[in-house]
Amino acid sequence: MSPPSRNGATADSRSAFHWLKLVFVRLGVLPFLLIVALVTFTLASDNFLTVSNLTNVVRQSVYLMIVALGQMLALLTGGFDLSVGTIVAITSVVGAMAMAAAATAMPDTVWLAIALGCLAGVLAGTSVGLLNGIGVSVFGVSPFIMTLGISSVGFGAGLYITGGVPVYGMPIEFGDIFGFGTLFGIPVPIYFAVGLVVLVYLLVNGTRLGRYFYAVGGNVKAARLSGINTRLTLFVTYVLCAFLAAVSGMLLTARLDTGEANVGASLPLESIAACVIAGVSLRGGVGRVENVVLGALFIVLVQNGMNLARIGSYLQMVVLGGLLILAVIADQIRLRYIAAMND
Amino acid sequence: MSPPSRNGATADSRSAFHWLKLVFVRLGVLPFLLIVALVTFTLASDNFLTVSNLTNVVRQSVYLMIVALGQMLALLTGGFDLSVGTIVAITSVVGAMAMAAAATAMPDTVWLAIALGCLAGVLAGTSVGLLNGIGVSVFGVSPFIMTLGISSVGFGAGLYITGGVPVYGMPIEFGDIFGFGTLFGIPVPIYFAVGLVVLVYLLVNGTRLGRYFYAVGGNVKAARLSGINTRLTLFVTYVLCAFLAAVSGMLLTARLDTGEANVGASLPLESIAACVIAGVSLRGGVGRVENVVLGALFIVLVQNGMNLARIGSYLQMVVLGGLLILAVIADQIRLRYIAAMND
Amino acid sequence: AWYPYEVESWNPPFDMASPREKLSYVPLEKASKPWEICVSFPHMKDAYWLAVDYGVAEEAKDLGVKMQLVEAGGYTELEKQISQIEDCVAAGANAVIIGAISFDGLNNLVHEVRSKDIPVIDVINGMSSPELSAKSLVSFGEMGAKTGEFLAKMHPAGSDPVKVGWFPGPAGAGWVEAGNTGFLEAVKGSAVEVVETKYGDTGKEAQSALIEDTLGAYPDLDYIAGTAVTAEAAIPILRSRGLTDQIKVLSYYYTPGVDQGIRRGQILAAPTDSPVIQGRIAVDQAVRILEGQDFAKHVGPALFVVSQDNIADFDPGSTLAPDGFSPVFRVE
Amino acid sequence: MNSDDKGRGASGSESATLLSVRGLTKRYPNALALADVDFDLRAGEVHVLFGENGAGKSTLISILAGANHPTAGEILFRGEHVRLESVHDARRRGISAVFQEFSLVPQMTVAENLFLGAELTRGGFLDKRALRRNAEEIIARLGFPLKPGQTVLHLTRAEQQMVEIAKAFRSNLSVLILDEPTASLTDRETEQLFKLIEQVKADGVGIIYITHRLQEIRRIGDRITVLRDGRYVATKDARTVSEGELVNLMTGRVISEIFPTIRTERGPEVLRIEGLTTARGSPVEASIKVHAGEVVGLAGLIGSGKSEIMRAAFGLETVTAGRITLKGEDVTGLSPRRMMRRGMFYIPPDRRDEGLVMIRSCRENMSLPSLDQPPFSLGRFAINRRGEARRANELAERMNLQPRRIERSVDHFSGGNQQKVLLAKSLTRAVDVYAFDEPTVGVDVATRASIYGFIRDLCEAGAAVVLISSDLPEILHLTHRAYVFYRGRVQAELAGDEITEENLLRHFFEREAA
């Protein structure tokens, strides 16, 4: 790109504009939206720009963020996972039941009970992903339908197990630590989120498998002709996505202190929205982990800000929908800039 | 294909099989599923195979069917419409309010009030489609996000208008005729559905615009280079889809006798499911009206049959999800046969 | 046995403003024949409706009638509820008990069903149709009001003002709007100030986020009042913030979580409308109508507030399904 | 790479058989794509596969590359029976292929594509630096004008073709399969490729080469095997066999003249482009004009802007400066639809990407541009299904579509036949200016003759034809006038006898020489 010229104010402002445009093209619209949101809500509410509230926002966004990471993998390969909500619910129910049972059976070994419960929950959730993976990769069912169908099946099963009643009886330590605990002043769930973000980042950007997600999503046929085991890649995608959703489910269970079959209903669409706002393409092959993290943060931040600014819930729906569309329009414009710059 | 041979039972059964396979390839899995469902439910419940119940099923399926027709158009062009539920709700609310207002203003001209109300409702619903169309065709927003965003905006707006309270005060004739009326023993809504099915069939199969839906969904670039106004085509698609949803919304309002902001939430996914079961491709460019009609019928029929067979609703969720997946797996097999038979 | 149970009866019926009298409700011993009764619920996803399910299923067993339960899957599924009831009737139901999704939206259906001479009983939620055969319900407005009164009594006008965050439930649902109105009416004129009304889905995670954000906006809150889910979600949040002593929690209906919360001293109080009894009475009414017996046209259990003071005497059998009860969709 | 230039040394019968195939059969349920084919490949030879469109060439090589599985027959690799399970499997054995249809991931960069499926890793993680370095090395060795960091999405078809070729050259090669690699390349890149082929040949690599260009066979071929209707016909020595004989073997008949002579009665000017510059920066201030009744050629290297000028005229590019006049009317910036209505038709070079709706039938594809006109239309909005089917059948006949199944979806046809469907689209409506962008990509000799035939017919009927081609002989033999593009500018205008290979080539490179 041309070096910024150095004569006078116009040139200065022009170069500032140019610089902004560059940031826009590199990072997308999200940073701007985040800044606008921060400024707006800071003006609208005194309680918004406080350490405790922002920590709160980050902590609230943990669950969506982890699920969105998994969703991103599915989107990268050109699919969807509409069953993430069900996976969260099943994990929560199974994990809570197992933990409660273990805690009753051996009241002295709380930690073992917690470990067993988490294991059971995550296994149950991940096994839903196993089904998705088999359907998509072996039977070639379109991910939309496969995960939609499985989500209906899983939801029915979850309700069948619990009858819609929350599952109580988990050791109090579980919620106290994994739901509400803090370490060096930072809530424990945030550590999990950071850890998983780093792992997924490394996976996606640093490994062959990560590359294959993009390749399969970009052009399955080409991927296959390049000697990639596309079916295995797809299978792994859905299992990983389910695993992430399951971890999120266990963390949420700790936060809620009960196992619930009724959680997560809005997660599928919300996680897709977080990804798409972050520039992940629904056609597959395009998307970045860092942006997805920002996307999830942004959605939760806006909800929090609107709550603090005392915006009615009807209006909140309107604003959120509008923002979603706006973000995508901006991304469209960005793509045009890119095409114009042509690398 | 090869003429059936004529020696002995094996050949006969083979030719029967061959014939079945041909039917399968031509018509898809739906006719088979419908037959299986009919037989199963007839055995499971005495009340299933009665004229009144089957009429009932057809009438119940009218709303889903009309919405699915619109959804099919969106799918054909390679998009989605996740806002059909909101469109139905907005139509219902606005239509009911307008009709009630008109009926109060001029209590003597009931018909005029009904006509005005319907017009207002359908216009309101269709204008949501206008927004979708503009977003998708002018701004190039992906249909998934555009319609998801609009559905959130619209739902919020609908609730805002009504405050969440149903709208009453429509002339009683409206519900009596368009919701519950019969003509020659057949419920009035069915006539609407049949009319719209015929219209959409003609549109899709007999007109230029119909052909353009397929072309745009199959390959936008090729369509553009063939002199098709692809943007206009996309725009019209979403407007038409919204129009159909709006008509369905008005019919539903007649059935409910109140304007409700709380209807239609499950319609987006259900209508997509109806289409996909019917072999409409989510990648665009493939799908047939007749099958979509069967798809909508099938979904409602199975729900009805399970209700009559007194299957618990948790199990119903499991069965419906499973059937969805099954239908798509079968379609996958069919595609392989087609590739084999080769025209 | 659960009966006799103290209920209120409205006369003339179907008008909540009518004068009411106290009755001791006693159901039939046995039905004369195994009637087929269809029950329709908005959903079966929470403990409240599970309790109603428990009530209708137990009463059907006690009376020796058949029961078939359908559920629409949520408050946005009015069409589905209508279809399900139609299917039920087609399957040969002798009577229909409806927990309605919409106050007005089912009137046509009621008309259709009644025209086939099938009794229709309105349970829990309320419908506006005049053609209903009977009602077994209380007004959710009164549930809200009871909660509000409880608060207002503790903080009458003139005492130190207190701040309440109010979480009535999902926007637009009939019972939510009713509860909201009742609550706000009841606290009017007292020292109770509702500083925030936050609608939201009754999922626990949604309510959790609402509570957290409200705590952010009003660090000096005194009460959290709202749905049972809100109350349950509030407990761990307050505990983790060390606010348990500062902020008290109220629910405006009763669930197992609320029960446990009150017993443990984490929730201050909640009114109960005895949903199990409402379910039982609805079935009894249906059978009485079918058998041409006398029946109370419009009854509902008397509301009372369960608080930490009286919980010891409270029998949850009228309000909650027992532990380990799993939903019953069919009683033969 | 030790390029000890010993020429064609290693070729000849004395060297070992690398790969051989016995009785190979591939049956698609209703089509026999390959029937009992024998074929063998020696180390260090270029073995050309030749045959009509749909003869089974691509099917054969896709089996050899592991992308497809035979119904019957056996494959021997270095004397051993092998089952090639997947592309990956084949590549592990050193069999590498460039397929007719590209296998690139558009969102990835050139470098990433080059190593797709064989990423270099260190300690489990991608070694991005090594990847880029190796990509640069390969590109440099090939001498292609590619940048490793470019996104494939933004490349032209020709550039993509180069990436595709580079991909095949990356690993330990023993068999290299090239399916029409030069179909979109100009002579310069073709030469580059040939040099490379010479190099690997010298290393003892066996090369299977599919082409429809006769001059290439002579240029690099050692042996040539002809297929017809999925059957083996003959194997010949490429240097001695005559063109006539080859064509005869391929089609079973004799084609006297591939290039027809096109008479011209130069009519009025119908298209004039003045000082055209597009947003993309190519072409720059280009001006051309086209008269009725003549064939105008546009030639130039890859990326010279020869396509874009016509794309811009057809409304596919954003024009930033200049004027386009069609039949005296200013049509600058009009959409393709308007341009088509006003009498221009552009046939794109990439049938898969922009040309055809692959999942729809031939009939629908052919009629798509002209549904607003009889015999396709019925009234203002409706379609005349019968008229459509009749016309589509006529066109299939005229284009010699194989098999003649107009209801079959396009993606079930062989590459050349897809091209025929694409060209048939232009015959559905009468227009004044036809622009054909690389119309004969992947088309066999006989069909090419017939395509040239219909270009002649169009021209002689008074239409203006713009022929954009990277295939020099087409420009030489068919055009009455030719423009040579260089870096987006019109470098030269040649007419009549001036259009010679020497003249054209001089202008291709002129600036660089200067």
Ligand SMILES: Nc1ncnc2c1ncn2[C@@H]1O[C@H](COP(=O)(O)OP(=O)(O)OP(=O)(O)O)[C@@H](O)[C@H]1O
């Ligand atoms: N997927 C498929 N299903 C059915 N038939 C097919 C399929 N792919 C190819 N064929 C048929 O197999 C035959 C051989 O096709 P192939 O692609 O090998 O031809 P080709 O010699 O490469 O032709 P071209 O020069 O046009 O590329 C053709 O008749 C084609 O119609």
Ligand SMILES: Nc1ncnc2c1ncn2[C@@H]1O[C@H](COP(=O)(O)OP(=O)(O)OP(=O)(O)O)[C@@H](O)[C@H]1O
């Ligand atoms: N879709 C595209 N995106 C970005 N740049 C493009 C695109 N298409 C073409 N270009 C660039 O525009 C320039 C001119 O392209 P054009 O297609 O006119 O070249 P050409 O001379 O026809 O070459 P070719 O033989 O490759 O068709 C090239 O430098 C090319 O890189």
Ligand SMILES: [Mg+2]
């Ligand atoms: Mg080929």
Ligand SMILES: [Mg+2]
């Ligand atoms: Mg070109």
